[in-house]
Amino acid sequence: MTPHPSYNIIGEERPGRWLLTCDHATNRVPDCLDGDLGLPASDMDRHIAYDIGAQGVTRALAQALDSPCIETDFSRLVIDPNRGEHDPTLVMKLYDGTIIQKNRHADPVEITRRLDAFHRPYHEAYERIAARREDVVICAVHSFTPQLKDRPRRPWQIGILSAYDKRFTTPLIAALRASETLAGEAARLGERFCVGDNEPYDGHLPGDAIDRHALHHGRLNVLIELRSDLIETEDDQEKWANLLAPILSETLTETGL
Numbered sequence: 001m002t003p004h005p006s007y008n009i010i011g012e013e014r015p016g017r018w019l020l021t022c023d024h025a026t027n028r029v030p031d032c033l034d035g036d037l038g039l040p041a042s043d044m045d046r047h048i049a050y051d052i053g054a055q056g057v058t059r060a061l062a063q064a065l066d067s068p069c070i071e072t073d074f075s076r077l078v079i080d081p082n083r084g085e086h087d088p089t090l091v092m093k094l095y096d097g098t099i100i101q102k103n104r105h106a107d108p109v110e111i112t113r114r115l116d117a118f119h120r121p122y123h124e125a126y127e128r129i130a131a132r133r134e135d136v137v138i139c140a141v142h143s144f145t146p147q148l149k150d151r152p153r154r155p156w157q158i159g160i161l162s163a164y165d166k167r168f169t170t171p172l173i174a175a176l177r178a179s180e181t182l183a184g185e186a187a188r189l190g191e192r193f194c195v196g197d198n199e200p201y202d203g204h205l206p207g208d209a210i211d212r213h214a215l216h217h218g219r220l221n222v223l224i225e226l227r228s229d230l231i232e233t234e235d236d237q238e239k240w241a242n243l244l245a246p247i248l249s250e251t252l253t254e255t256g257l
Contacts, residue, residue: 005030006118007125009070010059016067018248019130021140022058023082023209024051025071030078032117037077040102045085047145048095055121058141060241065249070126072118077103079114081122082142084207088117097149123212130213137168137220137252140210143228144200155203157186159196161203163207167257168220173197175251182243189230200225220257222248 002009010027027049029036036044043049046196055071062069074082076092077100081244091111092192093103106114130136147153158176162169187192203223205211214221224244231237 003161004073004121004125007070007072007122008160009068009125009129011066011068012129014062014066014068016065017133017135017137017252018062018065019068019136019138020058020065020067020069021126021138021209022051022054022069022071022142023140024076024080024142025055025058026050026073028073029075030118033078033102037075037103039077039098044075044077046096046098046100047143047228048092051141051143051230052145053226053237054141054143056234056237057143057226057231057241060238061139061141061245061248064241064245069130070122070129072122074118078176079119081113081119082208083205084212085119087114087205087207089219091151096157098147106225120186123209126209126213130217130219135220135255137222138210138214139221139248140222140223142225143231144225146227146229152205154200154227155192156194156196156199156225157191157227159199161198161201161210161223162221163204163215163226165215165218165221167223168252168255169203171255172222172248172251175247182247183242196225220252 027044053236058069079091091103091106093100160169173195183193196209210221231240
């Protein structure tokens with residue numbers, strides 16, 4: 001593993017075609033922000049601070065696909081690496097009903113400081129690894145909370161997000177929906193298997209990581225959203241990575257992309 005104050009790279013020497021990424025891997029608040037953002041641990045353990053379970057899935061998928069992965073090592077509440085530098089939600093002051101105390105007065109000088117310390121180094125490393133081979137396929141792993149406050153429960157176990165480049169995502173969604181293994185896993189949980197197409201979020205956010213590193217370069221890409229209650233434990237993270245890896249590989253092979 002290659003560590004950096006803002007990111008980790010794992011398996012950079014692996015020969016696989018994929019690049020696995022995890023933009024919201026941890027809830028760490030760096031020492032330069034006194035190790036907290038004025039929030040209790042109960043809030044920092046919530047989805048508002050990071051994508052629960054996504055780091056473990058990313059690492060396991062990268063290993064299964066014999067490919068490198070890169071992950072952030074700071075909370076998205078410090079600064080969101082999946083937002084463009086001029087996005088108004090880059091440094092959140094209110095998130096899912098919670099006021100982020102130490103972000104309330106973050107001015108342009110403070111935002112630039114966080115960009116230079118965390119956001120920009122991550123994206124520089126991300127681009128360097130993405131450019132290692134011309135046929136790279138970027139697979140971003142995220143997770144979503146089963147239910148937001150005062151909203152109905154979300155029906156999907158997995159969502160596939162994409163913008164206008166659907167070369168890989170359209171056949172992948174079809175393969176996921178046809179998977180008897182995934183349907184069986186959902187049935188074991190007492191659920192109907194449901195794959196979201198640009199659900200629970202829209203797949204195009206100008207300036208986000210996929211836009212910046214995939215769409216602008218014509219690179220194949222997919223953003224996977226997994227429901228966080230399915231991947232809370234290390235065993236479940238390994239299980240979902242092993243469920244998804246062969247479908248990703250087979251879809252890529254069958255499409256000839």
